[in-house]
Amino acid sequence: MTAQSQYRWRRDKEGLGVWEHRGKVAVAGYGHSPVDRRWDETSMDQTLGAYSILACQKAMADAGVTPDQIDGVICCPTTIAGASGGAASNWAPRPFFDPPYDSEWGLTRVNAQWLIKQMNLRNVKYAPASAPTIGEMVGMASQAVGDGLCTTCLVIYPTGNLTGRYRRGGENAEDYAKGERQWTVPWGNHGGNDFINIFPHNEYCLKYGGAHDDLAPFVINQHRNGLMTPWGFNATHDVPQLTLEDYVTSRYILNPLRLWDCDRPVNASAAYLFTTADRAREMQQPPVYVLNHSQHNFKQRSTQPMLDEIETWTDFAARQMYEGSGLSAGDVDIFNPYDGYSTMTQFYLEAFQWHGVKRGDAFAFYADDIRVEGPHPFSSGGGNLGNGRTRTSMYTDSIEQLRGTAGRRQVKVRAETALCAFTTPSSGGWLMLGKYPS
Amino acid sequence: MPKVIPAPDELSKPFWDGVNKKRLLLQNCAACDAYQYPPRETCATCGSVESLGWKEVRGRGHISSYIVIEDGRLDRRMPDQPYNLAVVTLDEDPGINFYSNLPGTPVHQVPVGAAVEVFFEEVGPGQLIHEWRVTR
Amino acid sequence: MARLISFDIDGTLEVGDPPGAITMAMVRIAEGLGIIIGSCSDRMVSDQTRIWRDHRIPVQFTVLKHQLDTVKAQFAADEYYHIGDTNMDRFYAERSGFKFLLTGAGVERLWIPQ
Numbered sequence: 001m002t003a004q005s006q007y008r009w010r011r012d013k014e015g016l017g018v019w020e021h022r023g024k025v026a027v028a029g030y031g032h033s034p035v036d037r038r039w040d041e042t043s044m045d046q047t048l049g050a051y052s053i054l055a056c057q058k059a060m061a062d063a064g065v066t067p068d069q070i071d072g073v074i075c076c077p078t079t080i081a082g083a084s085g086g087a088a089s090n091w092a093p094r095p096f097f098d099p100p101y102d103s104e105w106g107l108t109r110v111n112a113q114w115l116i117k118q119m120n121l122r123n124v125k126y127a128p129a130s131a132p133t134i135g136e137m138v139g140m141a142s143q144a145v146g147d148g149l150c151t152t153c154l155v156i157y158p159t160g161n162l163t164g165r166y167r168r169g170g171e172n173a174e175d176y177a178k179g180e181r182q183w184t185v186p187w188g189n190h191g192g193n194d195f196i197n198i199f200p201h202n203e204y205c206l207k208y209g210g211a212h213d214d215l216a217p218f219v220i221n222q223h224r225n226g227l228m229t230p231w232g233f234n235a236t237h238d239v240p241q242l243t244l245e246d247y248v249t250s251r252y253i254l255n256p257l258r259l260w261d262c263d264r265p266v267n268a269s270a271a272y273l274f275t276t277a278d279r280a281r282e283m284q285q286p287p288v289y290v291l292n293h294s295q296h297n298f299k300q301r302s303t304q305p306m307l308d309e310i311e312t313w314t315d316f317a318a319r320q321m322y323e324g325s326g327l328s329a330g331d332v333d334i335f336n337p338y339d340g341y342s343t344m345t346q347f348y349l350e351a352f353q354w355h356g357v358k359r360g361d362a363f364a365f366y367a368d369d370i371r372v373e374g375p376h377p378f379s380s381g382g383g384n385l386g387n388g389r390t391r392t393s394m395y396t397d398s399i400e401q402l403r404g405t406a407g408r409r410q411v412k413v414r415a416e417t418a419l420c421a422f423t424t425p426s427s428g429g430w431l432m433l434g435k436y437p438s
Numbered sequence: 439m440p441k442v443i444p445a446p447d448e449l450s451k452p453f454w455d456g457v458n459k460k461r462l463l464l465q466n467c468a469a470c471d472a473y474q475y476p477p478r479e480t481c482a483t484c485g486s487v488e489s490l491g492w493k494e495v496r497g498r499g500h501i502s503s504y505i506v507i508e509d510g511r512l513d514r515r516m517p518d519q520p521y522n523l524a525v526v527t528l529d530e531d532p533g534i535n536f537y538s539n540l541p542g543t544p545v546h547q548v549p550v551g552a553a554v555e556v557f558f559e560e561v562g563p564g565q566l567i568h569e570w571r572v573t574r
Numbered sequence: 575m576a577r578l579i580s581f582d583i584d585g586t587l588e589v590g591d592p593p594g595a596i597t598m599a600m601v602r603i604a605e606g607l608g609i610i611i612g613s614c615s616d617r618m619v620s621d622q623t624r625i626w627r628d629h630r631i632p633v634q635f636t637v638l639k640h641q642l643d644t645v646k647a648q649f650a651a652d653e654y655y656h657i658g659d660t661n662m663d664r665f666y667a668e669r670s671g672f673k674f675l676l677t678g679a680g681v682e683r684l685w686i687p688q
């Protein structure tokens with residue numbers, strides 16, 4: 001197994017042209033674990049590790065492949081709470097448990113090496129030790145399969161949560177602010193995507209006209225799509241449909257950011273199986289072809305990213321993705337941008353100009369018919385807001401829509417191409433999928 | 439409860455030394471004349487390393503937008519909730535911005551667009567931070 | 575003396591997510607003693623109503639976490655309590671003139687003789 005640390009797989013520039021492996025790589029399977037609010041610290045069949053194994057088994061079963069066929073494993077080894085959890089992201093109860101739960105691995109974090117061992121995957125030749133988040137991992141897998149580093153690759157995204165741990169304690173309980181935090185924390189900003197996006201969102205409302213609560217139809221529709229997603233948190237936990245009254249009476253977290261603008265941290269895992277288009281055609285499901293992957297990582301000018309920076313970044317991401325896929329806005333049927341805070345989604349919608357939505361048009365678009373049955377089935381997967389903070393419904397819904405297996409969420413419009421992402425918007429990546437290879 | 443105390447490091451020490459003397463010193467690039475805040479190892483505008491120095495600015499700015507932190511995650515600040523968090527742009531270079539709790543401005547009553555000036559607030563023994571207040 | 579007790583749900587009631595220390599049997603005792611009871615939670619009001627209906631406990635109010643002041647305005651009582659498990663429970667309780675009690679720590683002694 002090679003470390004591949006020098007492997008240059010990213011497509012993070014303009015001018016790279018159409019992706020050289022366009023249509024030659026495919027997604028052949030996916031699998032979701034149950035989505036729990038948190039791990040109870042006693043049920044060993046519900047750990048993040050057990051859920052990741054389950055997700056892999058489901059993805060393999062979906063595709064119809066056996067463990068011996070797996071030769072690539074890409075798994076995000078960090079906790080979803082990320083670096084700002086600090087020491088607190090070593091969350092597992094002490095003392096640890098019997099093997100394989102005798103360390104943090106499998107409890108609060110999962111990595112490729114742990115999975116390979118537990119699942120006895122004997123033929124893995126590509127398993128990078130450090131893998132980025134799901135937004136980039138899908139690109140990493142696509143490129144690795146296209147370049148021939150592996151042929152049958154599992155991509156796993158575990159999102160862990162334990163009682164009382166999520167961004168509580170650790171650095172957020174400290175008296176001193178170190179590193180990048182010295183520029184934000186003394187004034188109350190702990191450094192999350194909520195803060196990053198709420199200021200540009202305020203600027204957006206001022207610049208284009210509109211009020212914060214114009215997000216309501218979007219958030220409500222995300223919940224609606226979530227309730228039609230059988231594996232998601234809302235659908236499996238009897239969460240009632242959010243109403244306009246629920247939304248506009250909900251309390252503020254970072255005023256004007258409301259409770260329902262935020263996603264719900266969960267304990268869950270999902271896996272996807274990437275393979276060559278040729279192999280995918282021999283497998284169990286109709287292949288969903290990868291038409292392009294792209295990444296970006298922008299540095300903000302100063303302390304707080306402003307609207308003009310966010311618009312520049314997202315415009316760049318759109319140009320780059322359209323260039324590499326050889327498609328344009330009018331070609332995109334399914335559009336699943338990220339919503340892990342409702343305040344960021346309008347930036348993506350307008351940058352990619354899906355259904356002709358231009359800068360400043362998003363709120364009017366949200367107020368129109370964005371239901372999956374309608375003419376503009378926006379974010380048909382329901383995102384994090386409808387399913388919990390799994391960061392995967394964008395991918396799974398896109399696959400299902402192209403396969404035609406989205407059930408009650410199946411759109412009535414054409415579903416031959418799908419664009420999906422996890423991005424913040426300064427970093428992350430986009431993935432273009434197609435029902436046909438060209 | 440008091441604010442969280444910044445912990446200066448090698449790169450930021452000149453900045454915080456300035457703040458502790460009630461001066462707002464920003465990184466400035468001699469090669470391209472760009473200001474930079476927060477400080478970085480290289481000039482983000484031209485890439486120069488050697489040309490980065492420190493230059494005092496007047497400390498005048500404007501409020502560009504604000505939120506009210508009602509349910510934040512920092513233990514030390516929870517007793518202060520709800521409180522204002524504004525973004526202030528620097529008049530000398532509006533591309534530079536700072537956070538401010540706007541001491542003296544009642545919560546929810548932030549005059550967006552108003553002029554502000556820097557002042558310095560003690561948050562720990564011998565450690566000041568740069569804060570901003572609305573000027574009349 | 576009229577007494578009012580507001581219950582947070584998640585982390586407070588046994589049916590919450592995560593489950594809390596207050597059992598529905600304890601709540602029923604409070605209701606039987608004529609204490610004015612209800613819930614105050616971040617859950618949607620429809621969700622709160624459903625929980626009480628499922629457990630056949632008649633409550634007098636179901637409000638959002640930041641709306642305890644409306645409960646105080648609606649019901650006259652000599653003592654107002656809110657039982658919850660987070661700093662936001664404490665914040666909204668104290669802001670609305672409720673005495674805040676942390677879940678667990680034997681708060682049921684407030685109404686159940688030991």
Ligand SMILES: [Zn+2]
Binds near residue numbers: 472
């Ligand atoms: Zn320079």
